[in-house]
Amino acid sequence: MRISARNVFAGNVRDVTKGAVNAEVTIILPGGEHIVSIITNPSVDSLELAEGKPAFAIIKASDVIVGKNLGVAKLSARNVLPGEVTNVVDGAVSSEVVIRLTGGTTIVSSITKESVHALKLQAGDQVSAIIKAPHVLIGV
Amino acid sequence: MRISARNVFAGNVRDVTKGAVNAEVTIILPGGEHIVSIITNPSVDSLELAEGKPAFAIIKASDVIVGKNLGVAKLSARNVLPGEVTNVVDGAVSSEVVIRLTGGTTIVSSITKESVHALKLQAGDQVSAIIKAPHVLIGV
Amino acid sequence: MRISARNVFAGNVRDVTKGAVNAEVTIILPGGEHIVSIITNPSVDSLELAEGKPAFAIIKASDVIVGKNLGVAKLSARNVLPGEVTNVVDGAVSSEVVIRLTGGTTIVSSITKESVHALKLQAGDQVSAIIKAPHVLIGV
Numbered sequence: 001m002r003i004s005a006r007n008v009f010a011g012n013v014r015d016v017t018k019g020a021v022n023a024e025v026t027i028i029l030p031g032g033e034h035i036v037s038i039i040t041n042p043s044v045d046s047l048e049l050a051e052g053k054p055a056f057a058i059i060k061a062s063d064v065i066v067g068k069n070l071g072v073a074k075l076s077a078r079n080v081l082p083g084e085v086t087n088v089v090d091g092a093v094s095s096e097v098v099i100r101l102t103g104g105t106t107i108v109s110s111i112t113k114e115s116v117h118a119l120k121l122q123a124g125d126q127v128s129a130i131i132k133a134p135h136v137l138i139g140v
Numbered sequence: 141m142r143i144s145a146r147n148v149f150a151g152n153v154r155d156v157t158k159g160a161v162n163a164e165v166t167i168i169l170p171g172g173e174h175i176v177s178i179i180t181n182p183s184v185d186s187l188e189l190a191e192g193k194p195a196f197a198i199i200k201a202s203d204v205i206v207g208k209n210l211g212v213a214k215l216s217a218r219n220v221l222p223g224e225v226t227n228v229v230d231g232a233v234s235s236e237v238v239i240r241l242t243g244g245t246t247i248v249s250s251i252t253k254e255s256v257h258a259l260k261l262q263a264g265d266q267v268s269a270i271i272k273a274p275h276v277l278i279g280v
Numbered sequence: 281m282r283i284s285a286r287n288v289f290a291g292n293v294r295d296v297t298k299g300a301v302n303a304e305v306t307i308i309l310p311g312g313e314h315i316v317s318i319i320t321n322p323s324v325d326s327l328e329l330a331e332g333k334p335a336f337a338i339i340k341a342s343d344v345i346v347g348k349n350l351g352v353a354k355l356s357a358r359n360v361l362p363g364e365v366t367n368v369v370d371g372a373v374s375s376e377v378v379i380r381l382t383g384g385t386t387i388v389s390s391i392t393k394e395s396v397h398a399l400k401l402q403a404g405d406q407v408s409a410i411i412k413a414p415h416v417l418i419g420v
Contacts, residue, residue, distance in 0.1 A: 001213035003270070004206040004237075004255040019373030021159030021178065024392065025216075038373065038392065039216035040164060040178065040273055047214045058215070061252055062202050062414045065345070066356035073353035075410070076346035076377075076395040091233030093299030093318065096252065097356075110233070110252060112304065112318065112413055115356035130355070133392055134274045134342050137205070138216035141281045141336065144305075144323040144418040161371030161390070165284075180341055180376065180390060183284040196281065201320055202414045231301030236320065250301065250320060274342045277417075278284040 001139065006108040007059040008139070009035065013049050025049055025138055027057040031103020035059075036078035037136035047140045056139035063135035064109035066097055067128040068119050079131040081107065085123050088116055097121055099129050141279075146248040147199040148279070149175065153189050165189055165278055167197040171243020175199075176218035177276035187280045196279035203275035204249035206237055207268040208259050219271040221247070225263050228256060237261055239269050281419075286388040287339040288419070289315065293329050305329055305418055307337040311383020315339075316358035317416035327420045336419035343415035344389035346377055347408040348399050359411040361387070365403050368396055377401055379409050 014026040014034065023044045027035045035057040049055065067073075067080070083101035095116045097109045107129045121127070154166040154174065163184045167175045175197040189195065207213075207220070223241040235256045237249045247269045261267070291309040303324045307315045315337040329335065347353075347360070363381040375396045377389045387409045401407070 001210050002208040002259050004249070004251040004259060004261075006252060006255060017373070019159065019371065021157065021162050021164055022373045024373055024394070036392075037216070038274075040176075040218055043216040043218060047216060058205075060202075060205060062250075062412070065410070065412060068354045070353045071351055073350045074348045074399045076389070076391040076399060076401075078392060078395060089233065091231065091299065093297065093302045093304055094233045096233055096254075108252075109356070110414075111356040112316075112358055114304070115358060119354045119356060121356075130345070132342070132345055134272065137270070137272060140214050141283070141419040142327055143281070143283070143338065144317070144319040144327060146320055146323060159371065159374075161369065161374045161376055177284070178342070179284040180286055180388075183286060187282055187284060198283065198417075200414070200417060202318070229301065231299060234299075234301045236301055248320075274340070277338075277340060279281040 005058045006061040009057045009105060013051055013053045013055050015051055016044055016049050027055055029105055031105050033081055033101055033103045033105060035136055036133045037138050038133040039138055058137040058139055059131055061108045061110035063131055065130040066109050066111055067130050070128055077130045078133040081129045085121055085125040085127055087123060088121055145198045146201040149197045149245055153191055153193045153195050155191055156184055156189050167195055169243060169245055171245050173221055173241055173243045173245060175276055176273045177278050178273040179278055198277040198279050199271055201248045201250035203271055205270040206249050206251055207270050210268055215270060217270045218273040221269045225261055225265040225267055227263060228261055285338045286341040289337045289385055293331055293333045293335050295331055296324055296329050307335055309383060309385055311385050313361055313381055313383045313385055315416055316413045317418050318413040319418055338417040338419050339411055341388045341390035343411055345410040346389050346391055347410050350408055357410045358413040361409045365401055365405040365407055367403060368401055
């Protein structure tokens with residue numbers, strides 16, 4: 001499988017909680033990071049997701065927010081993953097920020113160039129990659 | 141109202157399943173494609189969505205992932221629509237990929253230029269347009 | 281056209297900046313809030329967006345993150361809008377949080393029930409509604 005999403009992380013299903021329409025699926029990565037995803041119940045069934053099963057967490061770069069100095073801030077986004085900026089590539093309107101998470105996984109974020117400047121983002125910065133659970137796809 | 145989303149597909153509601161907060165709505169397009177959307181219950185009520193009603197499935201280009209060689213891969217995204225690349229336009233960081241679905245509908249995807257290169261995307265490629273259900277809006 | 285997105289805000293275009301593929305469009309709401317959107321250039325042209333033109337900023341509830349105690353935290357999301365929680369409705373997996381922005385606009389966010397509990401969200405809380413620019417559609 002080749003997919004345009006810049007972030008495709010291999011891991012294992014940690015747990016699955018079903019609601020009426022949607023289910024919450026947690027994937028654990030080899031580096032220890034947990035990625036929480038919200039998908040529909042039929043998808044859980046069709047992918048036969050269950051604890052321990054190998055699965056991919058797939059995240060588009062444009063769905064990753066970068067946070068700095070989060071301190072005591074709390075966010076509703078289920079995925080707030082600490083790491084370090086390793087690279088920033090500027091375009092005309094959008095820029096790409098590469099972050100190495102503490103567990104070793106590399107995540108790519110696409111944000112506006114304006115935000116790169118506002119946050120004075122550069123290699124070496126301690127930041128968090130922030131992703132809402134409904135923005136995470138699961139692949140098997 | 142006209143809207144900035146590049147993909148606005150006219151079709152008919154095929155079914156509506158309500159949960160506690162969210163509902164799943166399926167739109168069938170003239171070419172036969174099914175588009176699954178997750179919206180909130182108040183939206184279902186306010187748009188008076190019901191089987192057979194004409195409605196639009198609305199998808200931002202930046203919410204469309206492109207997949208190639210999916211083979212036996214399974215994805216949680218409820219919408220995995222096979223088609224053929226008809227055009228690729230590169231920007232500095234982002235690129236636009238145009239896909240003609242098997243039913244004839246044309247869908248536009250905005251992905252990073254890096255992904256266009258990684259997937260070696262070009263006109264004529266057999267691919268799938270992948271869209272998570274919560275990224276599909278419904279209009280009437 | 282009426283649309284399923286819970287957040288449809290009437291305002292005026294404040295400015296449009298084009299890149300190679302994407303453009304940044306800022307909408308100013310009557311209450312003074314600025315909403316920044318990233319859309320594709322062809323959408324700017326087709327909607328004939330220009331300074332002063334009346335337009336709608338359209339945001340799905342599932343694209344709104346809720347932040348609390350942001351303090352000195354900085355986020356790459358271009359839209360970080362302060363306000364007060366006026367209502368919380370719990371579902372099985374998802375909850376709905378209603379926020380009245382300082383300018384008077386009401387915004388609806390759909391987050392997981394787990395996050396409502398983690399942030400101890402309740403009416404009266406001072407929070408921020410956080411939305412990435414590519415998640416904002418423009419309507420005219």
